[in-house]
Amino acid sequence: MPGNPCIAVVSPFLDRRHGTERCTLEQVERLARDYGYEVHLYCQRVDDLQNVEQWVGRVDPPMPGRIYWHKVPFIWGPHLIQFLWWMGANRFCRWRDSRLGRIPFDLVYSPGINCLDADAITMHAFFHGLTLRARSKYGKERNSLWDWPRRLHQAMYYSLLARLEKRVYARPQLALAAVSPGTAGQLKRQFGRQDVRVIPNGIDPAVFRPEARKSRRLAARQGFGFVDTDFVVLLIGNDWRNKGLATLLEAAASCADLPVKLLVVGSDDRASFAERAGRLGMASRIRFEGPSSDVLQFYAAADAYASPSLLDSFALPVLEAMACGLPAVTSSEAGISGFLRDGVDGFVLRDPKDVATLARLLRQLCEDARLRETVGENAVRTARTLTWEKNAALTREFLEKAMRAKKSRDPGLVR
Helix, strand or coil: CCCCEEEEEEEEEECCHHHHHHHHHHHHHHHHHHHCCCCEEEECCCCCCCCCEECCCCCCCCCCCCEEEEEECCCCCHHHHHHHHHHHHHHHHHHHHCCCCCCCCEEECCCEEEEECCEEEEECEEEEEEEEHHHHHCCCCCCCCCHHHHHHHHHHHHHHHHHHHHHHCCCCEEEEEEHHHHHHHHHHHCCCCCEEEECCCCCCCCCCHHHHHHHHHHHHHHCCCCCCCEEEEEECCCCCCCCCCHHHHHHHHCCCCCCCCEEEEECCCCHHHHHHHHHHHHHEEEEEEECCCCCCCHHHCEEEEEECCEEECCCCHHCCCCCCCEECCEEEEEEEHCCCCCCECCCCEEECCCHHHHHHHHHHHHHCHHHHHHHCCCHHHHHCCEEEEHHHHHHCCCCHHHHHHHHHHCCCHCC
């Protein structure tokens, strides 16, 4: 692609504490730094990005390699109302800036459904057939009368997203990528898209490495109240039900004769899971922690990682744990499973609700240090084949192919 591309990236927020947003942030940094892209972020919030500048007006001449943040207004209210506002607000802001600021966008890029006019989208979460199926297949739990308003609002929100996905992803002119072969397969089955590019998430091997984890192990475990004889199993995520915490709790409870402890990290309702842990006799063996930008401390405190996800397009924490040399257990419903060899560099549960098999794996890992070491070493080698540099290079190829296709349809739209 001649010249330095100028792209608009549309996402409600960017930070390093959430999977989709972290992936987009890592891409943006490298597209600007390594490939000279002029990137315009349309977000309501941007954290953990040092080289971003607040947009103050037209830049002439263009500045390759720069990242500008166009702050999109935010409103308080139910999530559905916030989403509808976001869709209209980011579209207006981009229209205003392209007209008044005369920003020559070569492409509009979005991680998921954030606008209806995107030229290229990377699929991270699949609401049509993934999240809705998770709620119907695995979410059949009794709810109190007072919980139904929340359930109704959630159903309306997911229904809207599913309708938008059907409208947007079926557009043949939309360039579409997915973070795993499983998600690409879903897009093929649901929308007939046979042209989906698979671009897996990645890790930074300079940050997530066994040496860094081991050097922080003692301090991290002491900070979380674990002793050296504890076998600490880590789970990270913001939807603990979908991440398989219920199954993990039951599996750990069946290992009552072993020093198994759980470290659960994320933003979710702790009360219901704390109550369940109490019923299972796990109250003193589980610790809940909120998200942190210093995620390495959690891996440093752990002996193994386990997340038997009900549905997950990728499952980035599994890859990060592997890069740190931890043996990891995931499920066949997580996209990362498509890159693993079961029993070699990780463990894949065919059924994410198979408590007995998960308990057996936890017992084996707790009792067999050599198994942990061997699988952990293999995991590091696999993880190092999936880096953010590789992700950015593939994303660049994907975006520039989309730019060429857009230009061929209407040469006047692209510089």
